[in-house]
Amino acid sequence: DAGITQSPRHKVTETGTPVTLRCHQTENHRYMYWYRQDPGHGLRLIHYSYGVKDTDKGEVSDGYSVSRSKTEDFLLTLESATSSQTSVYFCAISARGLYEQYFGPGTRLTVT
Amino acid sequence: DAKTTQPNSMESNEEEPVHLPCNHSTISGTDYIHWYRQLPSQGPEYVIHGLTSNVNNRMASLAIAEDRKSSTLILHRATLRDAAVYYCILREAQGGSEKLVFGKGTKLTVNP
Numbered sequence: 001d002a003g004i005t006q007s008p009r010h011k012v013t014e015t016g017t018p019v020t021l022r023c024h025q026t027e028n029h030r031y032m033y034w035y036r037q038d039p040g041h042g043l044r045l046i047h048y049s050y051g052v053k054d055t056d057k058g059e060v061s062d063g064y065s066v067s068r069s070k071t072e073d074f075l076l077t078l079e080s081a082t083s084s085q086t087s088v089y090f091c092a093i094s095a096r097g098l099y100e101q102y103f104g105p106g107t108r109l110t111v112t
Numbered sequence: 113d114a115k116t117t118q119p120n121s122m123e124s125n126e127e128e129p130v131h132l133p134c135n136h137s138t139i140s141g142t143d144y145i146h147w148y149r150q151l152p153s154q155g156p157e158y159v160i161h162g163l164t165s166n167v168n169n170r171m172a173s174l175a176i177a178e179d180r181k182s183s184t185l186i187l188h189r190a191t192l193r194d195a196a197v198y199y200c201i202l203r204e205a206q207g208g209s210e211k212l213v214f215g216k217g218t219k220l221t222v223n224p
Contacts, residue, residue, distance in 0.1 A: 035214075058211060059211075100158045105155055106155050
């Protein structure tokens with residue numbers, strides 16, 4: 001299995017609080033992605049990174065920001081969490097853009 | 113939105129072949145066809161991808177129609193562990209960036 005971990009694995013937070021999710025890889029892959037998965041919507045891309053300090057928006061980026069200061073870490077921040085951001089968040093990595101993505105175990109976030 | 117169409121669900125018996133169809137009538141000449149699967153409570157897992165020719169790997173085979181408007185993922189001998197949601201995805205290139213757009217997939221049930 002690809003060396004990719006996510007932390008925390010579960011989190012409950014209150015509306016209006018900031019939240020940061022971390023994705024860590026040991027594969028030295030260039031590309032990293034954040035997705036969210038909700039019932040009835042499948043996986044939707046939030047943001048992605050194609051190198052250190054190089055990021056771009058996905059299809060559902062509103063309310064989220066990302067940072068990548070090191071190859072191995074990709075952080076997803078919810079500046080002010082809302083109930084609509086309750087979801088399962090998956091991180092993915094890839095060595096060659098979109099040929100093969102390897103996914104982490106996911107973080108279940110509940111915003112009350 | 114995803115540009116692929118898959119049946120919502122399919123059933124198979126253990127040790128029998130499974131053919132999972134996917135329609136992508138608006139595929140462009142540069143779009144790759146990717147398949148991922150997601151086992152319960154796990155992140156998605158890469159299965160296979162192709163462009164024009166049929167592809168085989170240790171997990172599955174991918175048969176691509178000559179006009180590329182459809183493809184079929186073939187599991188040669190289904191096992192209980194193959195019960196998952198299978199996603200057929202086109203790799204889209206837009207404005208120099210590329211992304212995978214996941215649809216709702218096909219939920220495969222494997223009967224013992």
